[in-house]
Amino acid sequence: MRMKKVISSLLIASALTFSATTVFASAGSSLFNSEGCIACHTINGQGGSVGPNLSHVGGKRSLSWIKTQIANPGAHFASGSSVTINGKPYMAIMPAHKHMPASKLNALADYLESLK
Numbered sequence: 443m444r445m446k447k448v449i450s451s452l453l454i455a456s457a458l459t460f461s462a463t464t465v466f467a468s469a470g471s472s473l474f475n476s477e478g479c480i481a482c483h484t485i486n487g488q489g490g491s492v493g494p495n496l497s498h499v500g501g502k503r504s505l506s507w508i509k510t511q512i513a514n515p516g517a518h519f520a521s522g523s524s525v526t527i528n529g530k531p532y533m534a535i536m537p538a539h540k541h542m543p544a545s546k547l548n549a550l551a552d553y554l555e556s557l558k
């Protein structure tokens with residue numbers, strides 16, 4: 443009887459964690475559209491190609507690297523220079539999002555980091 447209770451609370455806890463993660467990820471993916479990232483970047487076949495495809499960006503970049511890239515891309519790539527990412531050449535023209543509120547920055551970066 444006691445064990446059953448423990449197991450069912452574990453199940454409830456994991457269900458809650460799952461839905462929280464799902465909501466979080468979808469907040470990030472809608473920000474990806476509403477913040478204009480999609481104009482230059484493709485995820486899962488949708489978006490532009492001015493910048494690199496981000497469908498698997500979480501497999502090679504860390505969360506903190508991604509946050510820095512969004513807020514201040516110049517910290518990684520000299521603005522206006524030509525850079526090679528995933529074997530393809532790009533002109534480093536990503537706009538800085540220095541004034542993006544932390545809540546948006548975190549949701550977007552968490553979403554991108556989850557794309558492996």
Ligand code: HEC
Binds near residue numbers: 474492493534
């Ligand atoms: C005007 C086009 C443009 C927009 C808008 C844009 N980016 Fe970029 N992005 C680029 C380019 C070009 C690069 C290549 C490096 C650079 O410019 O700094 C890049 C690089 C990146 C990278 C590094 C990818 C890798 O594989 O290393 C990430 C992550 C990224 N952008 C995320 C975003 C997010 C999130 C947004 C929206 C808030 C966004 N970008 C908006 C053009 C853009």
